[in-house]
Amino acid sequence: MTVNLMEVRDLTKRFTAPGGPFRKARVMHAVNGVGFDLARGRTIGVVGESGCGKSTLARLILRLIEPTSGTVRFDGDDLLAKSAGEMRKLRARMQMVFQDPYSAIDPRYTVARAVTEPFVVQGRTPDPGEIEALLTMVGLNPGLASSFPHQISGGQKQRVGIARALALRPSLLVLDEPTASLDVSVQAQIVSLLEDLRSELGLTYLFISHDLSLVRYFCDEILVMYLGRVVEALPDTDRPARHPYTRTLMESTFAPDPAMRRVIAPLEGEVPSPFDLPPGCAFADRCPNADALCRTDPPALERRGGHPVACHHPL
Amino acid sequence: MTSMTGTAARMMSGFGNTSLGRAFGSILGKVAGGFLVLLLLTAIFAPWITPFDYAAQNLMNGNQPPGWPHLLGTDQFGRDVLSRVIYGARTSLSVSATAIAISITVGMTLGAAAGYFGGLFERCVMTVVDLTWSFPDILIALIFVAIIGPGLTSTTFAIAIAYLAQFTRLTRAQIVRLKRETFIEATINLGAKPHHILLRHLLPNAIAPVIVVGMLAIGDGIVLEATLGFFGLGAQPPTPSWGAMMSSGTAQLFLSPWVIIFPGVVVAVTVIMVNLFGDELIRALDIRDRIRGA
Numbered sequence: 001m002t003v004n005l006m007e008v009r010d011l012t013k014r015f016t017a018p019g020g021p022f023r024k025a026r027v028m029h030a031v032n033g034v035g036f037d038l039a040r041g042r043t044i045g046v047v048g049e050s051g052c053g054k055s056t057l058a059r060l061i062l063r064l065i066e067p068t069s070g071t072v073r074f075d076g077d078d079l080l081a082k083s084a085g086e087m088r089k090l091r092a093r094m095q096m097v098f099q100d101p102y103s104a105i106d107p108r109y110t111v112a113r114a115v116t117e118p119f120v121v122q123g124r125t126p127d128p129g130e131i132e133a134l135l136t137m138v139g140l141n142p143g144l145a146s147s148f149p150h151q152i153s154g155g156q157k158q159r160v161g162i163a164r165a166l167a168l169r170p171s172l173l174v175l176d177e178p179t180a181s182l183d184v185s186v187q188a189q190i191v192s193l194l195e196d197l198r199s200e201l202g203l204t205y206l207f208i209s210h211d212l213s214l215v216r217y218f219c220d221e222i223l224v225m226y227l228g229r230v231v232e233a234l235p236d237t238d239r240p241a242r243h244p245y246t247r248t249l250m251e252s253t254f255a256p257d258p259a260m261r262r263v264i265a266p267l268e269g270e271v272p273s274p275f276d277l278p279p280g281c282a283f284a285d286r287c288p289n290a291d292a293l294c295r296t297d298p299p300a301l302e303r304r305g306g307h308p309v310a311c312h313h314p315l
Numbered sequence: 316m317t318s319m320t321g322t323a324a325r326m327m328s329g330f331g332n333t334s335l336g337r338a339f340g341s342i343l344g345k346v347a348g349g350f351l352v353l354l355l356l357t358a359i360f361a362p363w364i365t366p367f368d369y370a371a372q373n374l375m376n377g378n379q380p381p382g383w384p385h386l387l388g389t390d391q392f393g394r395d396v397l398s399r400v401i402y403g404a405r406t407s408l409s410v411s412a413t414a415i416a417i418s419i420t421v422g423m424t425l426g427a428a429a430g431y432f433g434g435l436f437e438r439c440v441m442t443v444v445d446l447t448w449s450f451p452d453i454l455i456a457l458i459f460v461a462i463i464g465p466g467l468t469s470t471t472f473a474i475a476i477a478y479l480a481q482f483t484r485l486t487r488a489q490i491v492r493l494k495r496e497t498f499i500e501a502t503i504n505l506g507a508k509p510h511h512i513l514l515r516h517l518l519p520n521a522i523a524p525v526i527v528v529g530m531l532a533i534g535d536g537i538v539l540e541a542t543l544g545f546f547g548l549g550a551q552p553p554t555p556s557w558g559a560m561m562s563s564g565t566a567q568l569f570l571s572p573w574v575i576i577f578p579g580v581v582v583a584v585t586v587i588m589v590n591l592f593g594d595e596l597i598r599a600l601d602i603r604d605r606i607r608g609a
Binding site: 062064087088089090091092095096098099100103104105106107108117118120121122161164168 | 496497498500501502503504505506507508511516519520
């Protein structure tokens with residue numbers, strides 16, 4: 001038994017839009033050389049703007065899409081070397097909670113059937129008590145078992161999604177913005193449910209979000225992504241940011257107390273197209289500290305004074 | 316007694332809650348649906364309700380106008396038009412329904428496989444299927460008649476092939492749309508095999524529009540069967556079919572117009588009712604956009 005439940009190295013995914021007689025083939029760099037270690041029982045948060053490759057990363061490490069290159073080791077096993085059949089069995093141990101609870105359950109399935117399905121696809125017949133216990137565990141009234149998705153609320157749907165993910169007793173749970181499409185009050189309930197489950201079941205989480213304050217509250221470590229690359233890997237949540245992008249993200253969260261409000265410096269410029277990455281640092285055009293070196297030479301993710309950061313001029 | 320009425324009421328309300336029940340909810344649905352149920356019962360119980368033998372000739376009694384005892388008159392051979400129209404319902408409905416059932420079965424299988432597997436397989440299937448669309452229905456029927464001879468079998472196959480492309484395309488469009496839904500990815504992530512995804516998620520969600528379009532196609536199938544029958548490619552005498560009756564009626568169009576009018580009216584009314592009921596079914600299932608999108 002290794003310490004790290006998941007080890008990801010140099011993971012890259014390029015999507016190719018095929019060319020034709022009148023256009024050139026275009027390559028999109030969705031995820032570019034991402035690596036991290038996820039220790040058992042820990043929670044890593046992945047933050048970044050929409051389109052930075054967070055969700056693609058989640059699907060790559062679960063092998064829902066095939067990476068272009070790189071390695072993913074799950075509990076010591078090379079995931080990318082597994083056959084389709086081995087992969088199907090292994091999926092029981094690595095589950096995912098999806099961003100949109102509204103489309104994450106088959107509209108023709110009742111809650112009970114949706115929660116029974118994980119057992120069925122893994123070739124097991126659960127006893128009714130097991131289903132009821134699952135529903136209770138995620139805070140759902142077992143009386144809802146015969147309801148259809150359109151009869152329950154968004155928060156309840158997300159609880160069904162969590163129950164489905166936990167049915168097979170996974171070790172790893174990938175949470176792809178599990179609260180993003182829910183009301184604020186419901187978000188808090190789901191977050192506290194996820195916290196409780198983490199300590200009760202000893203789960204390891206990969207938590208994906210664009211909400212940095214939520215990630216800082218919820219996670220042990222933070223990976224900050226920008227255009228498919230990890231630009232900073234914070235080993236704990238109190239550490240000051242050293243990458244200008246992380247700094248901007250942190251400063252752009254609103255404080256609830258008006259007295260605490262400060263001037264928010266919005267980012268200038270646009271995110272470069274992932275089809276046409278600049279030769280140097282992808283953030284250079286928007287960075288206040290960028291110089292000639294930044295525009296020609298991409299910075300590597302290196303440990304500079306404490307923790308890894310991909311910047312020529314860390315703060 | 317009270318409990319019995321209660322049970323009956325519950326059964327009724329149970330039916331009222333199904334999509335088919337809701338299609339019967341409006342006045343239009345009741346009229347159209349009622350007509351179709353009546354037509355179906357007439358076709359099934361034809362031997363018991365026809366006043367005369369549909370094939371019994373009485374040359375002394377030919378070309379009688381509607382009246383008693385021949386309510387819709389007689390044709391040139393003195394055969395009872397009402398009895399022939401009732402038996403014609405059997406031919407028309409069974410040929411059309413059988414053809415559409417074959418078309419749906421084959422079309423859904425091809426469309427689901429094409430939509431699910433995609434790639435070169437999808438392109439091959441869709442090209443072949445589209446090819447069948449480029450031939451006029453009559454031409455397809457002629458090909459079958461040339462191969463297996465005129466009769467109801469070639470009519471059935473001709474109608475089945477004429478509507479194959481429609482069901483294949485509709486199913487494929489549904490599958491392609493559903494495949495992108497999160498619940499499919501979620502189920503794959505549970506470790507589900509492809510057949511589980513296809514049979515337990517994709518097809519059950521794709522079937523409703525196909526059933527409705529199938530229902531509407533039965534109406535078109537009746538017209539096509541009548542057309543082929545009119546040209547003498549369908550039912551062979553003395554088997555009555557609405558189209559064939561109209562065809563033989565053309566000879567006496569001015570002498571005894573009832574021979575051609577009554578089958579024509581029945582074809583028209585049946586097709587209108589099928590379409591009205593189909594529209595009500597679309598409304599009840601709330602799938603208008605999915606049928607248009609195909």
